[in-house]
Amino acid sequence: MLSLRAVNHYYGNQHSLWDVDLDLLPGKCTGVLGLPGMGKTTLANCIIGNLPIESGTMFWHQAGAPPRDLGPIPAANRIALGINYVSQERRIFSQLTVEENLHIARQAVGESETMNSCDIYRLFPQLFVLRQAKGGTLSEDNQHQLALASALVTRPRLLILDEPTRGSGQAYIHKLGNLIVRLSQELGIAIMLAEQSLPFIRRVADCYCLLHRGRNVAQGQITPFGDPLINGWATPEIKR
Numbered sequence: 001m002l003s004l005r006a007v008n009h010y011y012g013n014q015h016s017l018w019d020v021d022l023d024l025l026p027g028k029c030t031g032v033l034g035l036p037g038m039g040k041t042t043l044a045n046c047i048i049g050n051l052p053i054e055s056g057t058m059f060w061h062q063a064g065a066p067p068r069d070l071g072p073i074p075a076a077n078r079i080a081l082g083i084n085y086v087s088q089e090r091r092i093f094s095q096l097t098v099e100e101n102l103h104i105a106r107q108a109v110g111e112s113e114t115m116n117s118c119d120i121y122r123l124f125p126q127l128f129v130l131r132q133a134k135g136g137t138l139s140e141d142n143q144h145q146l147a148l149a150s151a152l153v154t155r156p157r158l159l160i161l162d163e164p165t166r167g168s169g170q171a172y173i174h175k176l177g178n179l180i181v182r183l184s185q186e187l188g189i190a191i192m193l194a195e196q197s198l199p200f201i202r203r204v205a206d207c208y209c210l211l212h213r214g215r216n217v218a219q220g221q222i223t224p225f226g227d228p229l230i231n232g233w234a235t236p237e238i239k240r
């Protein structure tokens with residue numbers, strides 16, 4: 001679905017992503033794991049088109065169509081192509097109701113491409129109850145659900161979640177994990193999960209990519225994840 005090869009990114013003179021290779025596949029959840037500041041958000045922003053890459057390739061593969069180079073495609077058009085994102089900030093319109101938020105999110109793609117309200121509320125029953133409530137009045141967890149629902153109404157083929165567990169309690173994290181597994185296994189969505197939480201990645205991801213100082217230092221199926229090497233990279237540097 002999406003293949004990254006030798007992707008490099010710089011913030012000014014600071015080299016932030018180094019020759020990153022990554023494949024994101026339909027129906028699979030890929031955990032992009034790394035400590036704070038290792039490049040997870042930068043990688044997500046390069047894929048969605050918020051940041052330009054310096055070199056390398058990002059090719060979008062879709063059945064029955066020739067591969068497309070994402071490079072020249074602006075961020076707004078990448079949503080129409082099937083790539084959507086939930087940022088760490090969980091952006092929603094706080095002055096608008098849940099329904100209005102979802103209505104605006106639908107505008108990013110053609111009407112025929114969107115997920116209808118019944119399907120969205122089936123995935124997020126709590127949002128149905130709160131559909132007339134303003135975004136700003138929702139709890140943090142419900143705001144995250146609304147941000148996720150706003151991404152899903154565009155029927156993404158690739159969904160990128162940036163640290164979805166940050167700041168949430170165990171009950172919501174458990175529910176979110178179940179939802180992510182459903183989205184990948186039942187709806188066939190390719191999911192890129194940028195996370196610091198190794199237990200969460202172990203629970204929901206099929207495969208992983210480990211970023212360290214902008215380099216992909218290990219990747220593979222989730223099964224060998226108990227490998228001490230991986231645990232070593234996932235330990236804060238101060239302890240290494």
Ligand SMILES: Nc1ncnc2c1ncn2[C@@H]1O[C@H](COP(=O)(O)OP(=O)(O)OP(=O)(O)O)[C@@H](O)[C@H]1O
Binds near residue numbers: 037039
């Ligand atoms: N706008 C920016 N300008 C300059 N440097 C930046 C900018 N954003 C991030 N960086 C730097 O790029 C590197 C990667 O940051 P990034 O936010 O991608 O990491 P991360 O793994 O997502 O971390 P976190 O988990 O804290 O969000 C860090 O050294 C960070 O300080």
